[in-house]
Amino acid sequence: MQFSLDFPTNIIELITTSLTWGFLIYGIYYYYQKQNRKPKIWKACVAMLVGLFAFSLDFAILGTIIKIPILPIGVWLLLWYAKGKPGAWDKYRSFAWLGFIGNFIFVVAAIVSVLFHNLIYPKSDLETYISTMEEHAMLVAIHPSAEEVTFDSDSFKQHFSSFKEEPFDSIEWYNDINFNMEPADREEIFPYVLTGTSSKWGSGLPTIIYVERDGKGLIVDSSERQRYFRGEESFLKGGGK
Numbered sequence: 001m002q003f004s005l006d007f008p009t010n011i012i013e014l015i016t017t018s019l020t021w022g023f024l025i026y027g028i029y030y031y032y033q034k035q036n037r038k039p040k041i042w043k044a045c046v047a048m049l050v051g052l053f054a055f056s057l058d059f060a061i062l063g064t065i066i067k068i069p070i071l072p073i074g075v076w077l078l079l080w081y082a083k084g085k086p087g088a089w090d091k092y093r094s095f096a097w098l099g100f101i102g103n104f105i106f107v108v109a110a111i112v113s114v115l116f117h118n119l120i121y122p123k124s125d126l127e128t129y130i131s132t133m134e135e136h137a138m139l140v141a142i143h144p145s146a147e148e149v150t151f152d153s154d155s156f157k158q159h160f161s162s163f164k165e166e167p168f169d170s171i172e173w174y175n176d177i178n179f180n181m182e183p184a185d186r187e188e189i190f191p192y193v194l195t196g197t198s199s200k201w202g203s204g205l206p207t208i209i210y211v212e213r214d215g216k217g218l219i220v221d222s223s224e225r226q227r228y229f230r231g232e233e234s235f236l237k238g239g240g241k
Contacts, residue, residue, distance in 0.1 A: 008204075009204040009223075010117060010121075010202060010203055010204025010205075011201075011202030011203075011204070012113050012116045012117045012120065012202070013110075013113045013117070013204070015113075016109040016110070016112055016113040016116075017106075017109060017113075019109065020102070020105050020106055020109045023102075023105060024048060024098065024099075024102045024105075027048075027098045027102075028041075028044055028045060028048055028095060028098065031044070031094040031095060031098065032044055034094075035091065037087070037091060039091045039092060043092070044092065044095045045095075047078060047092040047095035047096050047099070048095045048096070048098050048099040048102070049074075049099060050074040050077060050078055050096065050099065051072070051074040051075055051078065051095065051096035051097060051098060051099020051100045051102070052074055052099040052100070052102055052103060053073045053074035053077070053099075054069035054070065054071060054072055054073050054074060054100055054103050055069070055070050055071035055073055056068055056069045056070055056103070057070055061111060061114075062111065062114045062115065062118070063114070063224065063225075064110065064114050066107055066110055066111065067103075067107070068107060069100065069103035069104065069107075072096075072097075072100040074096060074099055074100065075093075075096045075097060075099075075100050078092060078093070078096045079093075079096075117203075121200055121202075121203040121205070123224065123227065124165045124227075126160070126163045126165075126218070126220070126229045127160075127200070128199060128200050128203060128205065129197075129199050129200075129205060129207045129209070129220045129222065129227075130160075130197045130198075130199070130207075130209065131197075131198060131199055131200040131201070132197065132198050133153065133157075133196060133197050134196035134197070136196055137151060137153055137194065137195065137196030137197055138150075138151050138194075138195055138196060139151045139192040139193070139194060139195075139211060139236075140192065140193045140194075140195055141191060141192055142188075142191060142192065142193050143188035143191035145187040145188050145191055146188070146191035146192055146213075147191075147213075147238070148238055149192075149215070149236040149237060149238045150236070150237045150238055151194065151235065151236070151237075152235045152236065152237045153235075155233060155234070155235040156235035158233075159231050159232055159233045159235065160231075162231045162232040162233070163218065163229040163230065163231040164229065164230060164231075165227055165228065165229055166228050166229070166230045167228070168219075168228035187213065188213070189212060189213060190210035190211060190212055190213070190217075190219055191211075191213055192210070192211035193208060193209060193210055193211065194209040194210075194211050194218070197209060199222075205222045205223065205224070206222065206223055207220055207221065207222045208220075208221040208222075209221075211236075214234055214236075215234030215235050215236030216230060216231050216232070216233065216234050216235075217229065217230045217231070218230075218231075
């Protein structure tokens, strides 16, 4: 079923969603003014909201699941409701169809939102995920094999621009550790999590930053996908690296 009131997760989605709702509100006003026998305004709003309900199919577009409306369930419900009320369908059908058409506007807004989000917040840029860093950013060991090291923030900032996204195969890494190494030699590749950082303002990208054992690699685990970034110099102090 189509129709969701999920709160926007980033500033681009907030803008496009607000514009879409603004269009629908204007549509209610427009059709209300055209009516000779004007319905109650709150009933017109309800008719539009009910019209939003639709049977939809999910399609993956630009890495995002988009719901394409197919059947106007809400419009049919209002038609059934208005059957025993003379003149009711004539008063409310334009608002109901406005709601159904609004689904397509939401689809367009979602696609535009994804396009602009990818443009403004490039996913291949580490700065998208680590834009600000608190003074007390630190490493947290998450595996028993982690060594006693500390986070060198000065080195990290100095070589930040050297981090580039590289392809990686997490399954291959897992198999290499678990099937190609003796149990006594097995070590977690990413035994640390970097805390005290945040992604770019407005991106809405919650991230977990896993740090590679040698201090040169990062796995960025976001709501979108996992990405691997590799730098030139280690930003870890101590340990036996």
